[in-house]
Amino acid sequence: MRRLSTSVFGLACVGCGGLTNAIPVTNRYGAVSIIGRNAPGNRAAANATVILFEAFTTALPSSELQQTDNCVFASVDTMVSVARGVQKAGPLVNLAVGSATYPMAYDDRNFRYATDAAVPFSYAAGDSAQVTIPGDPAVFPATSIKVRLAEPIIPGTVSVPTGTTPMVFTWNAGRDSSSAIILSLRYANPASASFANEQIYCSLKDDGTHQLPTSALTAFLASPNDKRRLQITRWRTRELSVDGRTFLHIASSIDTTLVFQP
Numbered sequence: 001m002r003r004l005s006t007s008v009f010g011l012a013c014v015g016c017g018g019l020t021n022a023i024p025v026t027n028r029y030g031a032v033s034i035i036g037r038n039a040p041g042n043r044a045a046a047n048a049t050v051i052l053f054e055a056f057t058t059a060l061p062s063s064e065l066q067q068t069d070n071c072v073f074a075s076v077d078t079m080v081s082v083a084r085g086v087q088k089a090g091p092l093v094n095l096a097v098g099s100a101t102y103p104m105a106y107d108d109r110n111f112r113y114a115t116d117a118a119v120p121f122s123y124a125a126g127d128s129a130q131v132t133i134p135g136d137p138a139v140f141p142a143t144s145i146k147v148r149l150a151e152p153i154i155p156g157t158v159s160v161p162t163g164t165t166p167m168v169f170t171w172n173a174g175r176d177s178s179s180a181i182i183l184s185l186r187y188a189n190p191a192s193a194s195f196a197n198e199q200i201y202c203s204l205k206d207d208g209t210h211q212l213p214t215s216a217l218t219a220f221l222a223s224p225n226d227k228r229r230l231q232i233t234r235w236r237t238r239e240l241s242v243d244g245r246t247f248l249h250i251a252s253s254i255d256t257t258l259v260f261q262p
Contacts, residue, residue, distance in 0.1 A: 026054040028140055028246040032131045036254035038152045044254050045120040050093050050113040051085030052140050060249045063237045066180040071202040076186055085112040090134030097121060097129050125151040143242045150179060150234045150254040158230060166211040171232055173208030181206050182233040187223035196227045228260040
């Protein structure tokens with residue numbers, strides 16, 4: 001998924017003196033990702049991963065900073081990627097959601113902590129997730145971070161417009177300004193393409209509504225109906241500066257996909 005707004009951290013250095021060169025030291029980063037799908041009963045089913053790594057600088061997405069509407073044309077990336085880390089800071093990372101705790105074992109193949117992909121955990125709107133890393137003094141300090149989970153997203157009816165009528169999208173708006181929306185309207189361009197290879201990709205405020213003018217929909221309207229898709233994603237983040245060179249980031253997202261009916 002494309003990340004929208006970013007925050008860049010600077011370099012740290014040690015050994016800085018009048019007769020020595022500055023020696024850059026890598027910063028330590030932890031990234032927690034919680035990815036959910038709508039589930040019955042206005043709930044969500046989700047899985048989580050945690051990776052630890054070092055870098056001089058890195059860009060971190062912020063839902064709180066993504067509070068303006070912006071749309072672009074973009075290709076559709078169909079590559080499936082697996083988040084892989086580098087470091088290990090204890091045998092288990094604990095994920096707490098409500099009254100339940102989910103131990104996340106370390107995966108030696110992908111160098112990460114993860115919940116069981118075959119057994120997603122469930123949560124409801126308003127729930128929060130807290131991730132606790134036990135730490136290793138030589139790798140990553142013991143720390144914890146908490147985020148309010150992205151609420152299930154419920155889109156309204158979407159109609160293919162005619163004439164000059166704009167295309168209107170609605171959904172259940174978020175409860176605060178810490179969440180943001182990604183809207184992806186996918187279609188085949190040219191119409192003979194074998195899959196939905198192009199999209200109108202919008203980063204939006206989570207205010208429950210957006211419109212696209214018909215002037216932007218030429219390729220979408222020409223696409224066969226069975227190649228049209230709409231994916232709406234709600235996401236929410238938090239960041240924590242643990243110490244001068246250690247940063248922990250958590251992102252919760254949930255999406256739903258609509259297929260246009262003939």
